[in-house]
């Protein structure tokens with residue numbers, strides 16, 4: 001039995017694991033590489049996986065760096081089922097359709113550029129047509145309900161505390177001779193006490209695993225205290241609302257948007273900020289937020305209580321969903337205190353760019369950056385304090401106040417990652433199972449490896465293409 005790694009090796013994106021026994025082949029996640037110059041090339045190079053011989057795919061959660069290459073399986077001859085939790089099965093179409101549209105837009109833009117240089121057009125990585133057959137293959141597995149996904153491969157999902165529907169996986173393997181092995185995949189782990197989302201629940205059972213695959217995004221540090229962050233958030237809101245000004249918040253559609261809505265609700269319910277209208281100005285953000293509301297039973301105890309008292313888990317008065325471009329444009333004409341949450345999270349596309357163009361030059365407006373901003377994005381230039389930025393070819397002077405809030409995260413910090421690993425600590429005298437560290441850059445994963453070594457484990461840091469025989 002063997003596990004091979006084809007992504008998220010010394011990096012955060014592109015998660016892909018191939019699990020093989022002598023009778024079955026299952027893929028765990030098939031994510032897009034993102035954020036690097038050569039990401040597109042890497043996404044186009046199919047790893048050595050014979051899709052026609054794959055029996056199934058198991059998905060940890062709906063983020064595009066875990067599911068974004070699934071549409072490629074179609075043309076490659078995949079005929080099996082794709083298993084995920086019920087909420088993830090609902091999130092995946094939203095995410096993949098958006099990804100397909102982005103791929104097409106990028107290809108169109110690059111083709112125009114190529115045409116000017118006398119070069120051939122660029123084909124999109126995939127199109128919305130490639131997404132449909134993938135969606136048709138989805139099958140749900142509830143948390144904590146083991147299910148055989150291929151001959152001799154049984155999967156149990158447990159809460160990973162990251163985003164709606166996210167799961168860790170306990171995978172029981174049995175080959176044709178009856179030999180058994182257990183592999184645990186952390187998936188992406190969330191921080192404890194995250195808004196709306198339950199804390200992770202490591203998949204421990206009587207059988208100790210032979211291999212643990214653990215993410216290490218923040219293996220080298222802890223996040224800033226969430227309560228301090230929320231307090232700071234409240235202060236910024238209070239000031240802006242007192243001044244009757246707009247607060248623009250670029251946010252990822254899934255996860256960050258909903259946790260911000262939760263905190264806004266909490267702050268206004270407890271009277272820490274006055275009432276004001278909040279707009280979710282992103283078609284994807286609106287769909288995702290409605291899914292959080294639909295799947296309120298999978299959320300944490302606090303959200304369930306709110307749902308019972310309020311009729312919905314976010315319990316936010318004056319929450320408005322904007323779906324059409326016209327509704328979005330109308331906000332330009334509206335004045336007074338309001339919060340606008342729009343995508344994209346790094347201001348490199350989406351409706352937030354229009355809002356920034358219309359508002360950055362205004363002195364009273366606040367821009368609140370509550371997520372990671374990659375090099376080269378408009379969001380990063382704002383964080384770095386640019387006094388002028390280019391938007392749609394136009395130079396805009398930045399007079400708005402830009403605030404950066406560092407403490408919101410959907411990822412476990414080092415302490416929480418160690419707590420998750422601690423659940424697998426063997427009884428005295430017993431050796432640690434194999435531990436493979438992935439989904440983190442080399443700095444964080446080395447730092448985390450050092451911590452695990454202090455606990456007695458001997459983790460290894462695989463490169464792309466690495467294989468583990470069990």
Ligand SMILES: [Zn+2]
Pocket residue numbers: 061063162188
């Ligand atoms: Zn994730």
Ligand SMILES: [Zn+2]
Pocket residue numbers: 012015063065066188439
């Ligand atoms: Zn991830």
